[in-house]
Amino acid sequence: AQTVTQSQPEMSVQEAETVTLSCTYDTSESDYYLFWYKQPPSRQMILVIRQEAYKQQNATENRFSVNFQKAAKSFSLKISDSQLGDAAMYFCAYRSLFGNEKLTFGTGTRLTIIP
């Protein structure tokens, strides 16, 4: 079974600065998907960024980018130019390439933006 670990329960960053959230995972599969989801107080999970394990290039979405280290099974999220609206819980998630659409989530990191 796959597991996802987020070792930073809470992080804070000054507005306009850069912050990195960490995620490690364990799997015996060679191909899979990794995601970062954001959950604001409204409770709705919103996809921030996704990475296909078979792609070596790190995914980027505007101010959000990942550092995907497949051999180390590490998948960190970098948020540049942090904004007040980035404050939320961030969850790292794993999905197998085959089979059902089950997402395995980590325990989350609460990100606070300091004005």
Add this chain to the structure above:
Amino acid sequence: DAGVTQSPTHLIKTRGQHVTLRCSPISGHKSVSWYQQVLGQGPQFIFQYYEKEERGRGNFPDRFSARQFPNYSSELNVNALLLGDSALYLCASSRQGDTEAFFGQGTRLTVV
């Protein structure tokens, strides 16, 4: 287009009772998944349905069941409620061939 809608938004039930939670996927999405999110934890997978058939089941007791209707909406049923069933229940839908799951705002269930 409307997003994933869940009802009710909040619910209070007594131990031993039964509850039904409802989910309407985004138009055109045929896959629906259910997750349980206990306070302070990440969501845990309960079920996935695609074209009215169960495609996956998480490690939950038989008190949990679900079904998907011809219009692709879904119900999650929980029997003999326990205090530990108190959680946020999230529904997600996705389009065939797409890896992005779109989540609803959840149903907050409190068992007293």
